[in-house]
Amino acid sequence: MQSEFLLGIDGGGTHCRTRLTAVDGTVLAECKGGAANVYSDFDGALKTLNLLIEKTFLTAGLPLSAQKRTVAVLGLAGANVPSASARLHLSRFPFARIQLLSDVDIACIGAHRAEPGAVLIIGTGSQGAAWDGENFHRIGGWGFMLSDQGSGAILGQRLLRKSLLAHEELFPTTALTRRVMNHFSHSPDTLLNWSKSATPGDWGQFSPWVFEAAREGDSLAETLIAENAAEVVLMANALRQRNHGPLALMGGLATPLLPWLPQPLREKIVPGHEDALSGALRLARLG
Numbered sequence: 001m002q003s004e005f006l007l008g009i010d011g012g013g014t015h016c017r018t019r020l021t022a023v024d025g026t027v028l029a030e031c032k033g034g035a036a037n038v039y040s041d042f043d044g045a046l047k048t049l050n051l052l053i054e055k056t057f058l059t060a061g062l063p064l065s066a067q068k069r070t071v072a073v074l075g076l077a078g079a080n081v082p083s084a085s086a087r088l089h090l091s092r093f094p095f096a097r098i099q100l101l102s103d104v105d106i107a108c109i110g111a112h113r114a115e116p117g118a119v120l121i122i123g124t125g126s127q128g129a130a131w132d133g134e135n136f137h138r139i140g141g142w143g144f145m146l147s148d149q150g151s152g153a154i155l156g157q158r159l160l161r162k163s164l165l166a167h168e169e170l171f172p173t174t175a176l177t178r179r180v181m182n183h184f185s186h187s188p189d190t191l192l193n194w195s196k197s198a199t200p201g202d203w204g205q206f207s208p209w210v211f212e213a214a215r216e217g218d219s220l221a222e223t224l225i226a227e228n229a230a231e232v233v234l235m236a237n238a239l240r241q242r243n244h245g246p247l248a249l250m251g252g253l254a255t256p257l258l259p260w261l262p263q264p265l266r267e268k269i270v271p272g273h274e275d276a277l278s279g280a281l282r283l284a285r286l287g
Contacts (some may be wrong), residue, residue, distance in 0.1 A: 110279025
């Protein structure tokens with residue numbers, strides 16, 4: 001049976017997006033749902049995906065049986081982890097053909113329109129991928145406890161640790177540390193109880209405070225951003241060693257961190273041409 005539709009899915013740790021098109025590229029529907037990280041919550045991710053896939057076809061005015069005439073490419077957070085990927089490949093999907101990748105893979109394809117290149121995503125977490133035209137080389141993406149160098153979550157955690165040290169007079173107090181401790185009623189106990197259930201996104205919510213304080217000349221903020229920038233340089237250089245094509249920096253921290261990167265590296269960074277969903281659909285068209 002000839003395929004009539006193409007479906008791209010960008011499943012992130014915060015939200016999941018879909019885009020359904022005809023084979024000629026005409027967009028039929030776009031939908032958005034909850035998180036779809038197949039490592040941290042496999043069953044929850046599959047539930048999100050199945051509901052969102054159904055919603056996408058219904059939004060397009062198509063029967064669910066149209067999935068059998070669809071080529072789908074899914075780029076999912078956590079799919080870089082071999083155990084999660086193996087489990088994902090055992091799952092049943094109703095499509096004519098399907099390709100299962102990491103969300104950073106489809107972002108890389110979109111950023112460079114399927115040409116060789118690399119992408120480094122710096123948001124709440126961090127991960128990079130280089131594409132040589134045939135294979136991906138990935139770095140990072142191992143979660144907040146072990147990885148996420150240069151990310152917003154790590155930046156927020158470092159800020160709160162320093163703020164607690166400053167509260168106990170083990171570290172110089174700055175306007176930024178006072179703002180943090182004021183947020184927690186100047187109570188280490190309140191901060192501790194908050195931290196027990198804090199998600200990476202919770203830690204990352206404080207990263208904008210650091211950039212705001214740096215613009216006002218806060219010495220701690222400048223130091224913290226410099227530390228994050230050094231980690232981004234490390235990851236970017238590793239990607240560039242594996243792929244000499246262009247490098248795109250993406251994610252929520254990409255723009256605020258860019259001025260803090262060394263000039264030689266900034267000169268190598270290019271804007272991404274297309275988003276991750278476009279990357280998924282490009283791969284779907286390739287079959």
